[in-house]
Amino acid sequence: MTQVIRNAGGPAGNTPGMTTTKLTMALSAAAAIGLLAAGSGIALAADPGTGTTIAATGDAKTAQECVQADGHVPDPTTWRPAARITVxxxxxxxxxxNDKLAAIxxxxxxxxxxxxxxxxTRHVYGKLTAARPFDYLSSMNYLADKTHPAESIHFGITTADVKSVSLVGPDKSVRDADVxxxxxxxxxxxxxDSDQATTNHVRVTLTNGQVITGPFRG
Incomplete structure (x- = not known):
C-alpha cells in the first residue's frame, strides 16, 4: 500500500541542565511519567522485569519518541522496538x-x-495462525527518479516461532528480510498497491524447520 509519512512531531531534545538518570517508581505511575517525558524531552520506558521506569536509550528511546510525537498511540508505555531499516x-x-499491535x-x-x-488495527498479532504465521503491516513505495530506481520497503508481523522471512517477487527473485x-x-x-492484488509472496521458516509460503497480503 502506498503510504505518505505523516510527520506527527519533531525530534525530542533534552532540556538544558537535565540529566537522564534512572527513575525508580511503580508501574502504576507510568501514565504520569509519559506526560512528564513528553514535556521534558526525555524518553522513558518501563522495565517489565523490575516494575521500574528508566531513561530509554538507543532504539527504545527512538520508539518512545515516536509514541510521544504521535500522541494517539494506545497503551503508550507498552511499546518496544523491533526490526529497523536505514533508508x-x-x-x-x-x-x-506491543503484545497486540505493531506500528512503523x-x-x-x-x-x-x-x-x-x-x-x-487490522493486521494484529491476535489474527496470526499456524497456517499463516505472518501478515502484512504496511509498505512505503518510492517512485523512480533520475538517481534511483523505483523501490519499496515492506513491513510485516510474525508469530514468535518464525525464524526467517523472505519476500519472493513476481519475477521469482528472493529478498531476505530483517526479522x-x-x-x-x-x-x-x-x-x-492496495488497489491491486498482492505483488509479493512471503516464505517463512519456523524454528522447527517447517517452511510456509503465502501471499503477502492474504
Missing part, C-alpha cells in the same frame, strides 16, 4: 510493537518523529 544517511524506519516509527537524524499512517521480535522489514524493487 539513507538521515532517514529510516523502526517497527515498534519514522526516524530522522537519529530521532523518532512519528508513526507512519497511525497504528494499524526481530515478531516483526520484519525488507527492501525490494516491487511495490504493494
Amino acid at each position: 539513507d544517511a538521515r532517514h529510516g524506519f523502526l517497527v515498534i510493537r 516509527c519514522t526516524v530522522e537524524d537519529g530521532h523518532g518523529t512519528g508513526i507512519m499512517g497511525g497504528v494499524e 526481530k521480535d515478531g516483526t520484519f522489514v525488507v527492501r525490494t524493487p516491487f511495490g504493494e
Whole structure:
C-alpha cells in the first residue's frame, strides 16, 4: 500500500541542565511519567522485569519518541522496538510493537518523529495462525527518479516461532528480510498497491524447520 509519512512531531531534545538518570517508581505511575517525558524531552520506558521506569536509550528511546510525537498511540508505555531499516544517511524506519499491535516509527537524524499512517488495527498479532504465521503491516513505495530506481520497503508481523522471512517477487527473485521480535522489514524493487492484488509472496521458516509460503497480503 502506498503510504505518505505523516510527520506527527519533531525530534525530542533534552532540556538544558537535565540529566537522564534512572527513575525508580511503580508501574502504576507510568501514565504520569509519559506526560512528564513528553514535556521534558526525555524518553522513558518501563522495565517489565523490575516494575521500574528508566531513561530509554538507543532504539527504545527512538520508539518512545515516536509514541510521544504521535500522541494517539494506545497503551503508550507498552511499546518496544523491533526490526529497523536505514533508508539513507538521515532517514529510516523502526517497527515498534506491543503484545497486540505493531506500528512503523519514522526516524530522522537519529530521532523518532512519528508513526507512519497511525497504528494499524487490522493486521494484529491476535489474527496470526499456524497456517499463516505472518501478515502484512504496511509498505512505503518510492517512485523512480533520475538517481534511483523505483523501490519499496515492506513491513510485516510474525508469530514468535518464525525464524526467517523472505519476500519472493513476481519475477521469482528472493529478498531476505530483517526479522526481530515478531516483526520484519525488507527492501525490494516491487511495490504493494492496495488497489491491486498482492505483488509479493512471503516464505517463512519456523524454528522447527517447517517452511510456509503465502501471499503477502492474504
